[in-house]
Amino acid sequence: MKQFISLIKTEFRRIFSNSVLVAIFFGAPVLYGLMFIQVYKKGKVAEMAIVVIDEDNTPMSAKIIDALNDNENLTVAKVQFDAGNIAAEMPSKEYVSVISIPKEFEADILQKRYPELMVDVNTANLVTANFASRAIQTVLGTFSAGVEIESLKKAGMDHATALQRYEPFKVNYNRFYNPSGNYLYLMLPGILGTIMQQVIFLGLGLVFARDFEDGYFNKLVKTSRSSLYHILLKLTPFLLLTAAMWMVVGSFYFIYRIDIPVFSIQMAALVTLFSLACMFIGMLFSLAIPNQLKATELLMVLATPSFILSGYTWPLEGMPVLIQRFADILPLTHFLQGFRKLSVYGGTFRDIQPQMMALGIITIVSFVLIALLLQLKIRNTKNQVVTQ
Structure with missing residues (x-):
């Protein structure tokens, strides 16, 4: 020993x-x-740069831009009023997403013509792409719901009924195991x-x-x-x-x-x-x-x-x-x-x-x-x- x-x-x-x-x-x-x-350490990617091409330039499109900017994961790095050539800026700026608001967007909403927003997501990095997609979906989904409810209320429907009419059933998502992502x-x-x-x-x-x-x-x-x-x-x-x-x-x-x-x-x-x-x-x-x-x-x-x-x-x-x-x-x-x-x-x-x-x-x-x-x-x- x-x-x-x-x-x-x-x-x-x-x-x-x-x-x-x-x-x-x-x-x-x-x-x-x-x-x-x-x-x-932060655990999440915050203030990811996005571009908004606002061809409508109306109060409603401005509200959408403000809502996107208020999300902690996103920051509106640039707003332009024509399509331009964003692709040329991507190698240097690496925007995570480009959101295009078409002409007459507000008018089409008010006349129930269901316009379409175009969201282009940069998937060169799948981590930032996933974070950005989820944040954009949350913002635009919430905004869309708010617009629909306000429309129903203007038609004479009370707030509680408007909520029920817009959402006939609820879906609750519960994220198990690392719920904060x-x-x-x-x-x-x-x-x-x-x-x-x-x-x-x-x-x-x-x-x-x-x-x-x-x-x-x-x-x-x-x-x-x-x-x-x-x-x-x-x-x-x-x-x-x-x-x-x-x-x-x-x-x-x-x-x-x-x-x-x-x-x-x-x-x-x-x-x-x-x-x-x-x-x-x-x-x-x-x-x-x-x-x-x-x-x-x-x-x-x-x-x-x-x-x-x-x-x-x-x-x-x-x-x-x-x-x-x-x-x-x-x-x-x-x-x-x-x-x-x-x-x-x-x-x-x-x-x-x-x-x-x-x-x-x-x-x-x-x-x-x-x-x-x-x-x-x-x-x-x-x-x-x-x-x-």
């Missing part, structure tokens, strides 16, 4: 002697986490999970590769011929360091008052199994590719598309079957699915059982491969020593 503790201390010294690893392992989750919180609640868990997977991959991708390169593995083999001993030796420091980083990452939710429950027994179990799966994959690459640069490069190639392939923002069901199967071997896929079930839906252990089983399989398969490959390398190293 004394020897094991001494070797653990040596492992910590070797970890902290690698300034690049320390900077990435500890700096990336903190710095990137804080940066992305600031990026998505806060983008921070959607993106932050996915981004932080992706960052943690990558830094764990990087940290464990170096543990054996570095030992093979500088000859330290030959010294370790003399202490024990058991692959399990060496796996535990390499794993222990990163278990402690990773747990500390998860606590730091989890504290962001409290510091910035993000209403997502992250400290629970279920979440702790999910995070632990996710971390172990990432560690063993990283360790497996470190053994299979005994070169620090190549091992980390291949791990980054594996990790880079993981967020897109996880199904977190685009459903897995919409991807080709081959890509779905590839996504299944990535720990992040199952972690984010489980995280959403726990944090958003308020799920239980039973709800995340498929994700826990998938992470468990990844962990066990990687562990068995590591044990076999490491035992082979220990035997080969011993044979080389005897031969020499």
